[in-house]
Structures are given as C-alpha cells and as structure tokens.
Amino acid sequence: MALKVLVTGGAGYVGSHVCKALCLRGHQVIAFDNLSTGHAELARYGRLVVGDLQDADALTALLRDESINAVVHLAGRCYPAESVRQPLIYYRDNIGHALNLFQAMADVGVRRVVFSSSCSVYGHALNATETATPEPQSPYARSKWIVEQLLSDIAGAQQWTAVALRYFNAAGADPDGELGEWHEPEPHLIPRALMAARGELPALAVHGRDYPTPDGTCIRDYCHVSDLADAHVLALEQALPAGELSVFNLGNERGYSVLDIIRAIEAELGCTVPIDWSARRPGDPAAVSASSAKARAVLGWQPRRANISEMIRTAQAFALSRQQGLKT
Incomplete structure (x- = not known):
C-alpha cells in the first residue's frame, strides 16, 4: 500500500536520498525542512514544505491537512564534538523538537514512524548488537538514546509501529548524480x-x-547513503509489531x-x-562497530x-x- 510520508530533514543529505527512495517505491512524500543546514536544491523528490519543528501548531496542521500516515524523522543536530561545546542546543533541538513531532502525531492519529538514530549510542563498542547496553559518549549520542527511550514509551502507550535505525557514518552520493553531501562548512x-x-x-x-x-x-x-535510504523504506514497508520500538543497526x-x-x-x-x-x-x-544481522x-x-x-x-x-x- 502506498503511504503518504512526511520526511523531516528531507532537504538534507540523508533525507534527500530517503525521499528519492520512497518516491521510487511509489510513496507520496513531503520533505519538511527549515533549510538551516538543508538545501532546497536537494529536495528533488516529493514536495518541499519549509517549516520548523519548534512550531507545533503548524506541524499538527500539516499532518492533518495532508493526511499523512507515516513519518520518517531525520531532522536534528548531528555533530558529537559540537554537542560537547553546546549541549543545551542539542538537547533542545534533538529532544524538544522530537517531542513536538510525536505530540503532533498523537494529536492527529499518525502511528507509524521511523527515527534516524545512531550507532554512537553504543559508545566504545565493537560488533555490538541491538541488545548491547548503550554508553553514549557525547550529548549528541545521549540525545539520540533519550529520543529512543521516549519513542519506546510512546509506542507502547499509543500502539505505534515505531522503528529506530542506528547507523554509522553515511558516505557517498546518489549513483545517478542527482543528490549528495552538501554541508557548509563541511565537517565529515x-x-x-x-x-x-x-x-x-x-x-x-x-x-x-x-x-x-x-x-x-x-x-x-561507513555505509553508502543510498543503502541507508533503502533501509528507511524497508522499515516503513515491513509488517513490524505495533506497541513497541523495533531497533536495527545499519552498517557494513x-x-x-x-x-x-x-x-x-x-x-x-x-x-x-x-x-x-x-x-x-x-x-x-x-x-x-556493530552487527547488522538483525536488519x-x-x-x-x-x-x-x-x-x-x-x-x-x-x-x-x-x-x-x-x-x-x-x-x-
């Protein structure tokens, strides 16, 4: 069944590739981005809506008016070293904005979500599986782990089908040459x-x-960004259990x-x-490093x-x- 999917951070590096992968599978896509680090030129698949996750009322209206039935949440700050210097900003944006999104989803009745998490939640770990105890080493990694816990609680109470994808360094670019990594300044x-x-x-x-x-x-x-995009599509399309958070590592x-x-x-x-x-x-x-056997x-x-x-x-x-x- 074709879904109508809101992709937060849809004009960013990973988000733009996710939008393309979803569209190629026949889903309808709205890329939601405030363009603080994303670029309208990368929102080539689906429709771009410029907005901010801190505007809870506008977010709720968008979900309702567009009849969204699934969300892929990629928007957020993502640099560990910067998060050590600016932890309040990371906790405000990565956790506070996720709560705004989840509240809007609950208000409208959207119960399917894929969250872009990170294998940085494991800290110093080799060949970690999804059952390993997280030991995040930075505010960035802790913010990802906290949002996972929030989402697990909400999914259990609201009977959501929720997925967290813990992945490694995205690398490469769209093989067709349409999309790629574009940061200013470039940190990777x-x-x-x-x-x-x-x-x-x-x-x-x-x-x-x-x-x-x-x-x-x-x-x-390192994982090719197009492979990561494919995983987001699979996470939406698979018949995963409701009422819990399903966690998957993604890496090579x-x-x-x-x-x-x-x-x-x-x-x-x-x-x-x-x-x-x-x-x-x-x-x-x-x-x-971590095992991707479960995915x-x-x-x-x-x-x-x-x-x-x-x-x-x-x-x-x-x-x-x-x-x-x-x-x-």
Whole structure:
C-alpha cells in the first residue's frame, strides 16, 4: 500500500536520498525542512514544505491537512564534538523538537514512524548488537538514546509501529548524480579529505593519532547513503509489531581508520592528501562497530554499495558536479 510520508530533514543529505527512495517505491512524500543546514536544491523528490519543528501548531496542521500516515524523522543536530561545546542546543533541538513531532502525531492519529538514530549510542563498542547496553559518549549520542527511550514509551502507550535505525557514518552520493553531501562548512571525513586532495583545503585536519587502534586513528564503519535510504523504506514497508520500538543497526560490519580512508582516496584519485595532525576531539570514541544481522534477517536489508571506493567515487562526482551546477 502506498503511504503518504512526511520526511523531516528531507532537504538534507540523508533525507534527500530517503525521499528519492520512497518516491521510487511509489510513496507520496513531503520533505519538511527549515533549510538551516538543508538545501532546497536537494529536495528533488516529493514536495518541499519549509517549516520548523519548534512550531507545533503548524506541524499538527500539516499532518492533518495532508493526511499523512507515516513519518520518517531525520531532522536534528548531528555533530558529537559540537554537542560537547553546546549541549543545551542539542538537547533542545534533538529532544524538544522530537517531542513536538510525536505530540503532533498523537494529536492527529499518525502511528507509524521511523527515527534516524545512531550507532554512537553504543559508545566504545565493537560488533555490538541491538541488545548491547548503550554508553553514549557525547550529548549528541545521549540525545539520540533519550529520543529512543521516549519513542519506546510512546509506542507502547499509543500502539505505534515505531522503528529506530542506528547507523554509522553515511558516505557517498546518489549513483545517478542527482543528490549528495552538501554541508557548509563541511565537517565529515570523506568530503573534507577529497577537498584537501583537490587543493580546496590546505590540509586535512586529523584529530588524534594516539587512539588504541592499529594505526592510532579512529575507526568507523561507513555505509553508502543510498543503502541507508533503502533501509528507511524497508522499515516503513515491513509488517513490524505495533506497541513497541523495533531497533536495527545499519552498517557494513567493517571498520576503516582515518588513515585507511586517506589511503583509499589517494589510491582512487592518484594524488596525496596533505594531513594536519591535531589533538583528539572530545566525544569521539576510538572505535565503533556493530552487527547488522538483525536488519538483514528482519528487514531484508542488504547493502548493495559496500565498497569504500564506490563511496569515494560517488562523493567526488557529486562534489565536482555541484561546482559546475547541480545535474538537471
């Protein structure tokens, strides 16, 4: 059955890819975004409604007037180091705005939601499963964990079908070249390393070379953004139980260190990435990985773009196309 889906953060990096995946599956989509970090140019699939989650009345009216019957909630702040410096802003926006959304859903009777969570809730963890005890290391990660707990309580009381997707670093770009990563300024490793390789940055700042990892740099799992988008669609379409929060990890179950990523970019582009070594950032775990076996078994999710080289190639292609004007 086709759904009418509100995607909060729908003009952002992951959100725009989710909107495309939903539309290609025949669902109707409204991308809801305040454009503080998103871009109208990325809202190419579905209809863009510019609005803010802090406006509870307007949100309730939108859900009612558009007859929304499912929500994908991606909007929020997402930088661990920044959250250490500005915890109040992260708790206000990530938790307070989620409560506004959930209240509006309850008022209108929308009972299906997929929440964009994070594997950062695990803290320092290797091969964690969904039953592992969360140990978030930053206000960002704690805000994700708190919203999960809120959603679990609400789902139980309201008989919602609720899903939390805990995923790793989104990477790459739409293989068709229509969408990709676009932040100002750009905080993420792969696009910043590509910028340094292209000479757009004097050097790539690498935060910490004394972590307890094989090469001393942080290790993360990277997942292609289009694979993450597919998982959001599957989470909406599967007949998951009502009255509880279903939690799924999403990742490729392989960790890459910062130096691994740099070497892969150098091999792909045939150039050197200049490095500026700096101190560790607060809130950064040394290594995080988790099992995606549950998502594969229950959702039928299968990453189709797991090769790190493909993530680098598509990210580079989108960055170059954006410099020349977005693909039409």
